[in-house]
Amino acid sequence: MQVTETNTAIREETARVFFAIWPDAAAQRRLAELAERLEAVCDGRKVRAENIHLTLVFLGEVSIDRLDALCQAANEVQGTGVRAFNFAVEEVSYWKHNRIAYAGTAKAPQGLLDLVDALQSALSAAGFAFDRQASYIPHITLVRRARCPALPELAGPVVWPVHEWVLVKSEQANGRSVYLPIGRWSLV
Numbered sequence: 001m002q003v004t005e006t007n008t009a010i011r012e013e014t015a016r017v018f019f020a021i022w023p024d025a026a027a028q029r030r031l032a033e034l035a036e037r038l039e040a041v042c043d044g045r046k047v048r049a050e051n052i053h054l055t056l057v058f059l060g061e062v063s064i065d066r067l068d069a070l071c072q073a074a075n076e077v078q079g080t081g082v083r084a085f086n087f088a089v090e091e092v093s094y095w096k097h098n099r100i101a102y103a104g105t106a107k108a109p110q111g112l113l114d115l116v117d118a119l120q121s122a123l124s125a126a127g128f129a130f131d132r133q134a135s136y137i138p139h140i141t142l143v144r145r146a147r148c149p150a151l152p153e154l155a156g157p158v159v160w161p162v163h164e165w166v167l168v169k170s171e172q173a174n175g176r177s178v179y180l181p182i183g184r185w186s187l188v
């Protein structure tokens with residue numbers, strides 16, 4: 001925060017941002033159906049179809065003056081030629097501690113782990129702070145504030161080819177999260 005001569009605090013302008021991948025239309029439809037079934041069992045509030053995503057790295061509040069540097073870090077990762085991969089949702093699970101019902105995978109694809117690793121390294125080198133977990137556990141939140149006495153079975157895996165990742169700005173509008181893509185990068 002900056003302080004002027006008259007001692008008036010000027011709040012630095014920030015954006016809440018994260019890197020993520022989005023399902024393609026067919027996978028989005030199936031995940032949205034799964035969210036609906038989960039909500040019926042677990043109560044809580046399902047994530048709207050257009051908001052369903054897999055987070056790669058969550059940065060939280062970043063100064064808008066640093067967004068160019070953030071995009072530059074992503075450009076560098078794209079330049080290293082991380083390979084495209086298929087992501088397969090194979091499991092439905094529930095975290096009691098934060099009441100999240102989510103879709104997950106039995107084994108994270110190597111391409112996804114490489115992408116997360118490359119992003120984390122580029123972001124650290126560029127001086128960005130984020131929660132660097134010991135091991136990245138891919139999860140797609142489907143229902144928040146859930147209490148799941150049981151979990152529905154997946155009829156079969158939900159698979160989609162991942163060709164790109166996005167930088168997303170998260171805003172609140174009328175009590176809802178609105179995700180606005182502000183950058184897009186390709187896998188090879």
Ligand code: 2AM
Binds near residue numbers: 054055058100141
């Ligand atoms: P969640 O679905 O498990 O809450 C937008 O909020 C995205 O960033 C969501 O995927 C959310 O994960 C994730 N996110 C929010 N806060 C986070 C944090 N502190 N650490 C990691 N991911 C976070």
